[in-house]
Amino acid sequence: MDLPLTLLQLAGYVALLLWGVHMVQTGVQRAFGAKLRGFLGQALRNRFKAFLAGIGVTAILQSSTATGLMVTGFAAGGLVDLVPALAVMLGANVGTTLIVQLLSFNVTDVAPALILIGVLMFRRATAATRDFGRVFIGLGLVLMALSQFVGLVTPYEDVPNLKVFLGAVANQPLVDVILAAGLTWAAHSSVAVVLLIMSFAGNNVVPPDAAFALVLGANLGTAINPVLEGSTGADPAARRLPIGNLINRAIGTLIALSILPWLGTLLVQIEPDAARSVADFHTAFNIILAAAFFPFLKTYAALLRKLLPARVDPADPSRPQYLNAGATEAPVIAIGAAAREALRLADVLETMLLGLRDAFGRGDRREIAETKRLDDVLDRLNTAIKSYLTGLDTDALTTADHQRVTEILSFATHMEQAGDIVERDLLGVAQKKLRRGLAFSKDGEAELIAIIDRLTANLRAAGSLFMTGDERAARLLAEEKENFRQMEAQATATHFARLRAGRVDSAETSSLHLDALRDLKRINAHLVAAAAYPVLETGGNLLASRLRSAEHD
Known part of the structure; x- marks a missing residue:
């Protein structure tokens, strides 16, 4: 096996995956963009509705990042309070697990059919049909890229050096978290990384506890990109949502690591299939984390406002000049x-x-x-x-x-x-x-x-x-x-x-x-x-x- 060629192919499949996700997002946003933003705008008035909206919109857009960008824009512009915005992100994190659950089944066979349908629709004259065609093409590319990605890596599972490396880190949960977080940050896709972990677990390359620790790292890594890619010169208030989401997942990761030996044993007993147990752990982690943080969102939002106070820019034309609160x-x-x-x-x-x-x-x-x-x-x-x-x-x-x-x-x-x-x-x-x-x-x-x-x-x-x-x-x-x-x-x-x-x-x-x-x-x-x-x-x-x-x- 030629390692440099394999790495190049891996990078290409990651690029194909990201492009497919991009096509789904642009297709959905062109077809329903105003309605989605309006739907979110209505839902953001209530944190319970906001949580459900986060799940639904993320499942449609195939990306919690895309949902987060829309909500961050609302929050940064002062159009929505931080509490429902945080609720949307909790829902968006749960929404990504639905994608993993779906892709954990063998649905890659429908990828060519989706692309074919998408191309036929894209060649139609009407704008709406073309937008839906983009969505189908994007979904097909996502499924194809994930299949090829996992298929390319699978032969390396039996490589002695990789087995030695994975065996060395299998008993180091913190190292597993850091490794998976770095890989997810580089790949810009927690879905791809979690599916790869499922493949390793299903073929007994890594034990269940190590696989669960890697899943925790993937969840942490997907929250790093929005923080790092934000403008360093931006108003700190505009960064409350991505930083709040990162802190949320970091706290959840630390708590889950502390109870991982007991939790891993329980999950294996409930779901003997190693690959399925990884997908279930990924879903359970996000649901439990959302349930734990949801009642305290007001307190958490107040803490974020204190840690990241808004920067007053006198030159900002959108800043009110005459609305004196004391009046x-x-x-x-x-x-x-x-x-x-x-x-x-x-x-x-x-x-x-x-x-x-x-x-x-x-x-x-x-x-x-x-x-x-x-x-x-x-x-x-x-x-x-x-x-x-x-x-x-x-x-x-x-x-x-x-x-x-x-x-x-x-x-x-x-x-x-x-x-x-x-x-x-x-x-x-x-x-x-x-x-x-x-x-x-x-x-x-x-x-x-x-x-x-x-x-x-x-x-x-x-x-x-x-x-x-x-x-x-x-x-x-x-x-x-x-x-x-x-x-x-x-x-x-x-x-x-x-x-x-x-x-x-x-x-x-x-x-x-x-x-x-x-x-x-x-x-x-x-x-x-x-x-x-x-x-x-x-x-x-x-x-x-x-x-x-x-x-x-």
Whole structure:
């Protein structure tokens, strides 16, 4: 046996495994990404639901790391409390054991069929079918890589030197843990390492106690990567979740090591099959660890906050500047502070519109990316404002205070939703145009930029109206909704005239142009609803419907 060639093949199969997992993740995220994030966002309100969501999402994504990344993003952005985030990770760790349990049976024979189905689906025209095709191809590659990985290593189980080495470490549980943790860290996959351990145990290469110690190391190693791969310069608060998960598994590993002789004997009696006992131990370890930590998550989260305090960065645009916690004792002052903070949302949205204007003109990839990132600022400020206002003592609020709180929350929500349209749709149009080497006609580009300028002026008017509540200004802004409807209709008619005259480069740019017109009108509707409608409704000047009543027909 050629050892260098074998090592190269092992590395290739690990790469194939990681690529298969990547295809599953990207396929699932493209097909259900928004729904998964929304599902997690809903589940994260309750730690019991969060735990179950962690199991389910990890089983779908085939990776606790992918689940952890989504949850870490929520936690780092302040969108979710640390307690349910830790509960999700406990569930994610249990979810990985389901994958091992499934793969512990002989399911590799279906790998070619999965790849075949995936390729056929991937060649279909619809995006949803292609995404599901990626998932099937990825699953097939994962099964094939694991089978080849274990099959390649199996002949080496009888190599005398390996047997001597494994025999030497068999009676050193701590060495086993370190060895398996290092291997899992290098392979980036606890699933592959646990399956390899199962193969060794099933062929009596290592005794049960050593196999269980190796499983503990694999569980510890899979928690190391997220910690080491995190940015060393990041806010310590953003590292609470991965570090908390690592500490959780380290404590569990130490306790399990101390009772391993008794525990190993019990498991062997329950499950005589050595390979199956390894899979069962892996599952039992994570379930027991989750059950042990779950009741104390609040205390554990408080300890992590104390050990890893948030870094205050004055230059961070997503950090609230006016939400003074001490002002909550005086609701009038707190409401004023929240209104001032809400105006910052309008400032950020204006910056995004200016970036969009430049994106439709010059089309700079870097500027598009920087503008898209501002949507995260809107999300975090909106969340902070909501948390601040909903934390006020409702009994201390007057009727006018309740109304103003509603207006602030509505304004912040509409600003955030308008930012979503810029980030997801309009900047998406700019990216497509740039990526495909397309260009709007000069007239079309000038038309879009003129509408963006009009929209920016309306945004400034909305911010001013939000603070003054002037009814005359509200009427002027409300009239802009009809003006924009007419502008869109006129711009669309002009565009079709250019298209018939052959002054538009392609049907593809035509579609992008019309999409942009529609999305700009939607943003203006959010501006009107954010600032003008509340003022008009308070004054009794807002109709319930724009439809003409039947008696006039």
